[in-house]
Amino acid sequence: MDLDYDRLVALRKQSAAWRLLTAGNAALMLSFFNKVFVEQGVRSIPGSELIERLDDELYALNERLGVGTFPQSAKAYLDLWSAPENGWLRKYYPPDSDEPHFDASAAVEKALSWVRSLEERSFVGTESRLNTIVDLLRQMTFGAETDPEARLAELMRRRHEINEEIARVEAGEVDVLGSAGLRDRYQQVTATAHGLLADFREVEANFRDLDRELRRKIAIWDGSKGRLLDEVLGSRESIAESDQGRSFQAFYDFLLTPRRQEELKKLLAEVESMDAIGEPDPRMRRMPRDWLEAAERTQATVRRLSDQLRRFLDDRVRSEDRRVMELVQGIESRALALRDVTHVDLAVELDAAAPAIVLPMERPLYTPVTRAPIDSTGIQAGDDEFAADALFEATYVDTARLAATVHQALGSRAQVSLSEIVRDHPLQQGLAELVAYFALSDDGFTTVFDDGRREEISWAGEDGIQKFATVPVAIFARTSPGITWAQNQKEGR
Template identity: 45%
Template sequence: MDYAAIDALRERHPAWRMLRATHAPLLLSFLGRFFVEEGHGASPEGEIIDALDDELYLRNGEDPENPRFKRDAADYLAEWASTDSGFLRRFYPLGTDEIHYDATPALEKAYSWVQSLHARPFVGTESRLQTAIELLRQIAQGTEVDPEIRLAELQRRKQEIEREIEQIEADPEAGLLDITAVRDRYQQFSSTARELLADFREVEENFRALDRSARERIATWEGSKGDLLEELVSGRSRIDSSDQGRSFQAFYDMLLSSSGQEELSALLERLTTIDELKADRSIRTVHHGWAEAAERTQLTVRQISEQLRRFTDDQIWLENRRVLDLVREIEGTALALRTGAPPEFGLELEQAGVDVSLPTERPLHSVRPASEVDSLLPPAEQEDVDTSVLADQVIVDPARLAARLRNLVPERGTALLEDVVTMYPVEHGAAELVGYLALDTDDIEVTTDEQEETVIEYDEAGRSMRARMPRVVVRRR
């Protein structure tokens, strides 16, 4: 980076301004502990003010004769969230009228840099080297187009696993890590876990910037609605197809899979049982923090789609209002013309005259004779009606389908529709499959992947049927 770029960062970047702030120690220590160490997300203003009041009381209690912080907690909080500072994000969440505050990526970066200034008693390097080598292996293996080379690499890894199995069978303590190697790997895991939360805030901020740009385009757009919708929809699809969007979606799907959650919970539980490691208890629930941060990021992306729907509704309202304005304008013009026509007002006719129809030339009214109506009909003959068709109606109960999904899919888990059908065979044919697609509840989300296709087989009226459809994914919230 050149001199001008660094000078611009020093003047404009919120993280740099945070380090130069007058009360930087208070700011970084309190906000870093509240949002980073304790893992709080967007929090109400009252909760943060109470915590900051306690912090100010402790700091001023160190020197009661000359307190360092003389302002109220609310004043400090408003200053840190102001446009000039940008240390916190201040907003109103949907459905509430209380101000909420959330950390910004700048706060994460400044707090992480200050933490890195501490001298670490132990710096692990072995696990990082192994991680770097493993990443290189994945890149090489994932980009190799020759299947024989990929098979040879898999055979080599298979032989290594077989040798490890033989060593453990001969010596049960073979391959165990010593406490130094365990500390090395734990240090890297702890650092990566916290960096993930910081990365989520940055990804969320990038998606929020796209949301703001969409709102600005809608507010200032003067062209046709179709052109703007095409531009906004293409921007929404670019989010999903970008490297950042695809990587985030892959992480989100892996994190919310039932098998991944069970394995991650078991591994974290095992980590906290190692007494020599003295692992932080908050690490045990770090995957819940990842899930909450990922959900907030997903919510930001969904707000862009919600903005498209609101724009369409607003445009319909504006178009209807424009029609009413035109009607009133026509009525006003008619009232103005009723008092007196303009000099050049009139109609030009090619005919020499106008046909006149006098009232006396019209025929007189003639009374029609009354008609008798016989509404009594002879009784109809009794007919044999097949009433069995009334019992042949197919009724699909959405509540029953939702109950099946709740029994099969755990909370925050996912499942494919073909797996659900395997556990609960189709009883009502295609109507039941459509019922799954139409489910819309608070805890169940049904999405389709147009890129992949699946075939579901079922029996209907004694015949074997096949339904070809996009892959359907069921998620529990």
């Protein structure tokens, strides 16, 4: 961002953090906000409890600095700090609660971070930050590389470094971080952890800003409901699909993993027990829990905003439906008034009173056909005479005979084609018998069809005329090569 003169002037007018730093009671606000919302990790506090805490703080300061140093009441200060023109505290009413709650805004976190940077530090570490920069640059370069050869070269380089380190450890050469290195890295860990926790307030504020923009768009919308719904759903989806949304979701999924939580707690405990660290930061002990609470609060904010937006849309739809009914009633009243007026034709034709809408889920599911059992016992001959010739014209093909023919043709061979079987055992029942060969099912062989090749099967019809059928090549292959059909028949299988 370019910090030219005009940009800084606009930023001074718009930034709530800048206004906080230049306010008359900046020291009171920053010290109180830091104690409640940062050191104690409060994300939401009832108004009555916050007034009580601020009242105690004001009483102690007036006793020490003199009566009248802070003349206003605690409630008056909170109302001033949460006013829209200041925006240092967010005042809101949670669901099912008639008491206001307060939370620090992202501007408070930014102002506190800048004030902390003004303090002189007895130790300023630089090595760990340089290593972090190099590691991040490597991750970016390696992650964006599409050339497999380049990726393989980088992996080989990392493996070579690991192998060298393993060899040094096996030889007894162990590189141990010194006191300065440990303090350097711990300083960076604490700064990053606190900054990450502070960022959640800004992420939550960004979600609320997006929701506010959607409400404004809905309020001034003059198009169709379908386009409005597409616009709203697309905007809500953009939260999760944005870079910020994807980064937040990845962090949330990472933190929710039980294995990661246990690993994080174990690492924090081991680091705080090191002598080089000295007095560890007490806030780091509860940092994983604060991260979870802040992340869950952000998720809850998104869910709550979605529910409120849905109710907002429902109210708007009901309002529009009410307006439509008023227009229809007005048309009906006008039509009734003109019904008896001569030379006025009010007849109109409609294709249908309502559109025919058939939703996919309204279609009935598939219902299996119930097969009725057939009882063949107790059949008696009828008295009436009727022609039964059709019952004897049906062609029945004995598949057991055909299977036995296939087994005989296989003999000791592993496979035999259908044309070879028909050549040795001509078809007796014509096309019906040929089709039955294709549908044979037997445990001793399997049927394989070669659609790429064709063969011609012939047979003599009842009228003596030779008939032909061109079919795919069918091959019967034995499934049990070691046992022939003759052996099965001999052993009674």
